[in-house]
Every structure is written in structure tokens, then in C-alpha cells.
Amino acid sequence: MNHPFLLPRRSLLLAATAATLALAGCATKGPGLAEAPPIVFVHGNGDTAALWQTTLWRFESNGWPRERLHAIDVPYPLSRDDDAKPQPGRTSTAEHMAYLKAEVDKVLKATGASQVVLVGNSRGGNAIRNYIYNGGGDKTVSHAILGGTPNHGVWAIPGFREGNEFSGTGPFLKALNAPKNAAGDEVSGPVKWMTIRSDNNDKFAQPDGLWIGQKGTPTNVTAAGPELKGARNVVIAGIDHRETSYSTVAFDATYRFITGKAPATTAIVAEKTVVLDGKVTGLGVDPLDPKTGNFSNNLPLPGAQLEVFATHPTTGAREGTALLRTTVGKDGQWGPLKAQPGVPLEFVISAPGYATTHIYRSGFPRSSDIIHLRAERMADADKTADSVVTLTRPRGYLDPARDKMMLDGAPPAGVPAGAGAASAKIKPAGGQRTITAEFNGERVAGQTWPAREGRVVMLEMSY
Incomplete structure (x- = not known):
């Protein structure tokens, strides 16, 4: 064959x-x-x-x-x-x-x-x-x-x-x-x-x-x-x-x-009840290049603090008090959390040696226990910026010739031709405000946060 x-x-x-x-x-x-x-x-x-x-x-x-x-x-x-x-x-x-x-x-x-x-x-x-x-x-x-x-x-x-x-x-x-x-x-x-x-x-x-x-x-x-x-x-x-x-x-x-047969649907069918879980991980330090600070691993980050908020789908602003506040244990698990289907969420990770990481996600249509969250480190060149915001697409790449994408109202600059990069970063000015990312129909809204406070923002695409 x-x-x-x-x-x-x-x-x-x-x-x-x-x-x-x-x-x-x-x-x-x-x-x-x-x-x-x-x-x-x-x-x-x-x-x-x-x-x-x-x-x-x-x-x-x-x-x-x-x-x-x-x-x-x-x-x-x-x-x-x-x-x-x-x-x-x-x-x-x-x-x-x-x-x-x-x-x-x-x-x-x-x-x-x-x-x-x-x-x-x-x-x-x-x-x-x-x-x-x-x-x-x-x-x-x-x-x-x-x-x-x-x-x-x-x-x-x-x-x-x-x-x-x-x-x-x-x-x-x-x-x-x-x-x-x-x-x-x-x-x-x-x-x-x-x-x-x-x-x-x-x-x-x-x-x-x-x-x-x-x-x-x-x-x-x-x-x-x-x-x-x-x-x-x-x-x-x-x-x-x-x-x-x-x-x-x-x-x-x-x-x-x-x-041996076609699926009845390729859609993701929403559930009435959504329970989320996963683990919080960090970044190792490459012994060959200690300054990089981005050595991927899937090890737990015990002691990390996590907060989860429901957010407004248009503005990214928090709606109500935290749905969850927890300290991560040795296994790295942060849940479970019962969430409203389709309601977007903000995950905030705080841990020594890391930037406070604000991860904004679209609403979850179904339960999952592999919502893994990674704390980020801030590059030295970003520490003087008003804010640092990254559009990230874990399940695919960004192709300017193929994909329709926007970050803060404009096509993200610096994305190379061809599907070779999975993220795009900008440093928006203007104080704390709404910032959005769009990719082929999916839209994620978040808020900018001050880089001088050691905060980074991730607008993460789910699809």
C-alpha cells in the first residue's frame, strides 16, 4: 500500500x-x-x-x-x-x-x-x-x-x-x-x-x-x-x-x-459539565547554555501558586472572584476544577525564578485532565517593556501565506514565511487594557499586564 x-x-x-x-x-x-x-x-x-x-x-x-x-x-x-x-x-x-x-x-x-x-x-x-x-x-x-x-x-x-x-x-x-x-x-x-x-x-x-x-x-x-x-x-x-x-x-x-469507517463527526461535542485538571510545569536550564532558561521538560513545579478566573469573552477582564486558588504539590497537579462550558479562562502561575505567567484560553467545551500549564521566564530584553504578549499555537504553526491571524488588531510582525513558528510576540504600550489574538476563526481576549512587575501574557489558541 x-x-x-x-x-x-x-x-x-x-x-x-x-x-x-x-x-x-x-x-x-x-x-x-x-x-x-x-x-x-x-x-x-x-x-x-x-x-x-x-x-x-x-x-x-x-x-x-x-x-x-x-x-x-x-x-x-x-x-x-x-x-x-x-x-x-x-x-x-x-x-x-x-x-x-x-x-x-x-x-x-x-x-x-x-x-x-x-x-x-x-x-x-x-x-x-x-x-x-x-x-x-x-x-x-x-x-x-x-x-x-x-x-x-x-x-x-x-x-x-x-x-x-x-x-x-x-x-x-x-x-x-x-x-x-x-x-x-x-x-x-x-x-x-x-x-x-x-x-x-x-x-x-x-x-x-x-x-x-x-x-x-x-x-x-x-x-x-x-x-x-x-x-x-x-x-x-x-x-x-x-x-x-x-x-x-x-x-x-x-x-x-x-x-474502517468514517467518524460520525469531526466536531467537538460540548458536555453539560466540564471538569478540568492537569499539571503545572516549569523550564529546566540547559547546562550548555544556562542563559537560555527554556530547556523543555514535563516535570512538576511543586510550590507554584495557581489562580484561575473566568473572563469576559470580548474584553478578557476577570469576571468575579477566583474559581480556584491552589499551591501545587509534588505531583504538579492543580485541579480538579469544575468550569462552565464555553466560558474563557485566565490561568495565573506564580513561582520563584519565573515570571508571573497569565495564560488566556478559549472556553473548554469538554472535560480534560491534560490541561498542562507551563510557567515562563522573561527575557532580559523584555524587562523594560510596558507589556509582553505572546500569541501561541501549541497544536500547529503560524503560516502567513496560509492563515488568517491578528494580534492586537494587526497581523503579527516577524512571523517567518512557511509554517515554521508556533508563536508571535509583541510588546504593546498603553497601560493595562484588552488585547486580542485571532487565528483562523478562534479569538482569545486577554489583558496586558506590566512587564516591570515581572509579568508575561500568553494568548493560547486551542485549535
Whole structure:
């Protein structure tokens, strides 16, 4: 099944809108516990389980039992620069696989199932392939879906960083890609395999080395790099690296592959009661560059203070007293919080060594226990600004040629061409006031806060 299946790029956002907040109540009838296999979702390099939030909601909206959907959260999600050399705060391919194996074992024990479905984005697909071929996953996995996984490398340049797991000419990927049969297939049964890729808009499947800091150098990788010979290879026009997993159309392809039929809906069906939870995390310090202060990890930030407020959908101003005030414990968990469906929220994190972080989000249509919140640090260059505001889109990138986006009433400046950046920052003046961000129909309103008080503002898109 090597012929790529080309699909159009549909609207990747639910206009917080009709379908998302369509009437509430019940999800579409779907498979029961006996028929629905457990699904384990594996995030990408430097990412968190939280990115699967909308995907889980779509499965639930089709009746998939919530207890059969499990998104893992790798404590140290970044790969090593050289896979064979220990590096503080980072995981090797072997460690990544071992963590996935342990999580799969937990899910099998909890559900009583004999097999799981694995769905991975980017680096998550590396761990899935490694587990299936080298960790016993050929017996415990029925389906493997890889979104944007650089199966043939982000680069394939002989002699260039070949110890890195993303090198197409390095030992890790060469071993995984070794022919599995006389036909030269790169996958084998009994696991059923599917890849999802962009036609040309994945920053990590590009013929030029721009996104790896090697502009003008051929990577020897093409847009077809995520495909695997012998798998079902789906191509979706226009999507970016993260949208290969987290978009509406990626969900549609994934659901069809697992079940053999179309989902009853790709919308997110609202619930009457919404309960939110997650953990508060911080940022490690890169020992090789201590001044960066942005070394991603998914470790709890115990002792952090969190407040949650309902906000006005138009002005971003707080409405009433705090819905929650809590001190985060050793596990990092901050909830549960019962919230009104569709009411936007402001999350405020305070912790020693961090900026007071104001995170504004659209209203939540469904419950979730992976609302992970990360405290931010303020860059030295921002400390003299009136305010520092960032539009951020965790589940996709910003593409000026493709997307309609506004930040404080104007297209955000400095966003590079192509889908290569997931955030845009401005330093608005004018004292505390309303500030809004819009992205393809989703609108988030917040308030500016004084940078001189050590405060930063994040306007976070959910879709």
C-alpha cells in the first residue's frame, strides 16, 4: 500500500463555533468498552501530552470511552544531540522506548486489553517504531499511526550529525528502515501501519536546511520523508508538522484507519459539565547554555501558586472572584476544577525564578485532565517593556501565506514565511487594557499586564 492517499486540507479549526459548541449533551454513540481498543498517544520532541487534548475530545465525541484514551507525558521530551552520549535533561532513543513500553504495560493492565493502538507525532513515531521492532511491541500493538515522523531523517547528509536520532544516514534510522521482506518494505506485520504527512508544508521534511540552521544546504530529504514503504501513506495538502497529528483532518484519517469507517463527526461535542485538571510545569536550564532558561521538560513545579478566573469573552477582564486558588504539590497537579462550558479562562502561575505567567484560553467545551500549564521566564530584553504578549499555537504553526491571524488588531510582525513558528510576540504600550489574538476563526481576549512587575501574557489558541 505504497501509493500515497492525497486528501484536501479542510478547515483545521472549529470556529469555537458551531460544531465545537454545537449543542451540548451527548457524544455520538460509538464503540463500547469491548470493541474500542485502548489508544496511547505519544507526543513529539520537546512537547507534552497536552497537545492531544482536542484529538481526545474528537474521539470522545464519537463515543470512544474516555478511559480508553491515554496521552503519555515524557518527563524529558527532548532528544539528545548525540544519541549515544548522555546529556542532562534529555532522553536517548532507548530511554524513550522504555518509557513508552512502561506506559503501554500500564494501559494494558488497567484496561485488560491484549493490544493497544499507538498514535505518535514527530519524535513520538520514532519511539513507536523502536518499541514495535525492538521492545516487544509487535505483540502488544494492533495499529501504529505516525504523524509527521521524520522516518527518513530531518537531514540525510553523510558525516553531518549522524549520531543524532533524526539523521537519515545515522545508525538509529538506518536500522529501523532496514528492509523487512524481499519487497523491501520498511514495515512488517502483524501491526497495521499508517503515516500522515504534508504535501510540502512540514518544516522537518524540507529539501533545504533552513530549519536546521543550514540554509542553502541540501538535506537530501523531501516532503515524502515521513512515508514508509509498505504502510498506508496519507498526504494532506497544506498541513504543517504538528497538524499531521493534531488537526481535524488528521483525526479523520486516524479514526478511519483504526475503525474502517468514517467518524460520525469531526466536531467537538460540548458536555453539560466540564471538569478540568492537569499539571503545572516549569523550564529546566540547559547546562550548555544556562542563559537560555527554556530547556523543555514535563516535570512538576511543586510550590507554584495557581489562580484561575473566568473572563469576559470580548474584553478578557476577570469576571468575579477566583474559581480556584491552589499551591501545587509534588505531583504538579492543580485541579480538579469544575468550569462552565464555553466560558474563557485566565490561568495565573506564580513561582520563584519565573515570571508571573497569565495564560488566556478559549472556553473548554469538554472535560480534560491534560490541561498542562507551563510557567515562563522573561527575557532580559523584555524587562523594560510596558507589556509582553505572546500569541501561541501549541497544536500547529503560524503560516502567513496560509492563515488568517491578528494580534492586537494587526497581523503579527516577524512571523517567518512557511509554517515554521508556533508563536508571535509583541510588546504593546498603553497601560493595562484588552488585547486580542485571532487565528483562523478562534479569538482569545486577554489583558496586558506590566512587564516591570515581572509579568508575561500568553494568548493560547486551542485549535
